[in-house]
Amino acid sequence: MERLPQGYEVHRKFLTVDAVARLQASVGSRSALFQNVRPKAGMNLPYRVVDGNDVRELLPDVYALVTGPLHAALQEAAGVPLELMRDRKRAIRIQRYQGRSEGLRWHLDGGLFSILLTLVNTNGGSTEIIGRDLSRRLKWVPYLLFPFAGVLERCPYEAVVSEPGDLILINGGVTIHRGTNPRDDGERLVLVASFDPRDRAPTPVWDWLARRLNY
Ligand SMILES: [Fe+2]
Helix, strand or coil, X not given: CCCCCCCEEEECCCCCHHHHHHHHHHHHCCHHXXXXXXXXXXXXXXXXXXXXXXXXXXCHHHHHHHHHHHHHHHXXXXXXXXXXXXXXXXXXXXXXXXXXXXXXXXXXXXXXXXXXXEXXXXXXXXXXXXXXXXXXXXXXXXXXXXXXXXXXXXXXXXXXXXXXXXXXXXXCCCCCEEEECCCCCCCEEEEEEEEEECXXXXXXXXXXXXXXXXX
């Protein structure tokens, strides 16, 4: 039987309030690491990010969480041995969204499976997810058919509003999803990490596209 049958699952309160507070403080102490991601050819929305190289070198507690409990939870759900995506810079990201104009448009992840751990959500932001079966049929729409990406606006999707400490496990390499923020006040801070099955063959064209369009 295929794991993650809906394409994703949500683990509410995966982290305790205290654990989330420690992470918030840790990331807050390194706020200078956030870089602006600017829109490219109208394909993506702006947001800010701490990349995987900085997390690995300068936020060891975050890195340990990703490679320990979060890796284990995702691997359990995926049912196959996983390792962090090869591209170290993009494998782990701390993403910050402020305002309605910021977010991530419909996309697929570079890695086949991903974790999204919410650290702050004071703008009512959500992760919107198109079911995996429909996503598979639409796989190329977010990338190659972007003039027609309005097609996706009419697709049914689930909106997951995550509170601090909530964890989403997603088969994000084949399940189309996006991040939206309904309000201009407040912010959303999400830790994201992408993993691949240990034996996954490199996908250079796909990686190039994802890098061009997402981040
Ligand atoms: Fe994603």
